[in-house]
Structures are given as C-alpha cells and as structure tokens.
Amino acid sequence: MRGKFVRAWDDGAGIDPTTGRALLSVQQDAVQEMTGSAYTTVADISTANAATGVFNTGTHTAGNVPSSSSVSGAYHELNFDASAVARTATETRPVNMAWNAIVRAA
Structure with a gap:
C-alpha cells in the first residue's frame, strides 16, 4: 500500500x-478526458500542420462549417485530445x- x-x-x-x-x-492514475476543437480560416493558421502532443489538425473543408463556428467558407480544424499523451478516464x-x-x- x-x-x-x-x-x-x-x-x-x-x-x-x-x-x-x-x-x-x-x-x-488518470486525468479526466478533455477534448475540443477550434476552427479558423485556412489563411489564419499557416503553421497548424506542425501540431504535436495533445493537438492535431483536421482537414481543410469547403463549406460544411460546424454550426457553433463563426468561420465561413474553407476552414482549418485544430483538435485537442488529452488521451494522446496521458491516461484518461471519466474522473481525475x-x-x-x-x-x-x-x-x-x-
């Protein structure tokens, strides 16, 4: 013990x-699972392809922008996922x- x-x-x-x-x-031990995404126009995020650790990038998409986003047209997605670098669970x-x-x- x-x-x-x-x-x-x-x-x-x-x-x-x-x-x-x-x-x-x-x-x-574990950290409570945390995920999220940020959306922006492609022109605003030129270095996003170098995302590492808890961050990863989505693909450029024309139209089909999530309804919770104020971005229009083509966009880039930056994702956050704690499970990429740590044990995660429903609690910390x-x-x-x-x-x-x-x-x-x-």
Missing part, C-alpha cells in the same frame, strides 16, 4: 466508475487502492 492513496471500496454501489473492482485492487484520480474501512460503534 506504500505510495498509494486509499479509496473506499464501493462494493458495486456505482460510485467508483470502474465496475467490478476487487477489494485491495490497485487503480492507475491518483494511483489508489480499494480499501474496506471497518467502523466499530463504541
């Missing part, structure tokens, strides 16, 4: 998103061990 956080074992209660976790099992958590706490009434 050295170097691990204690996480109360939920015994199937649904609080821990990892279903079927056994008592004393170790769960690796440290390395932890499922532990059963026993409480005695005095």
Whole structure:
C-alpha cells in the first residue's frame, strides 16, 4: 500500500466508475478526458500542420462549417485530445487502492 492513496471500496454501489473492482485492487492514475476543437480560416493558421502532443489538425473543408463556428467558407480544424499523451478516464484520480474501512460503534 506504500505510495498509494486509499479509496473506499464501493462494493458495486456505482460510485467508483470502474465496475467490478476487487477489494485491495490497485487503480492507475488518470486525468479526466478533455477534448475540443477550434476552427479558423485556412489563411489564419499557416503553421497548424506542425501540431504535436495533445493537438492535431483536421482537414481543410469547403463549406460544411460546424454550426457553433463563426468561420465561413474553407476552414482549418485544430483538435485537442488529452488521451494522446496521458491516461484518461471519466474522473481525475491518483494511483489508489480499494480499501474496506471497518467502523466499530463504541
């Protein structure tokens, strides 16, 4: 247990998103999944093809601009995805061990 956080074992209660976790099992650390996109005109983003790490580029598209964007005509898409460089999950958590706490009434 050295170097691990204690996480109360939920015994199937649904609080821990990892279903079927056994008592004393170790769960690796993770960052909550984050994704997003930015859209701009092709002329405004000349170096986007060099995107690395959590960033990647989409393709130039004529028309068919997402409705949430104010860009019109051809555009370039810049995507963000944390899972490209880190373990991701539905929650942010440290390395932890499922532990059963026993409480005695005095």
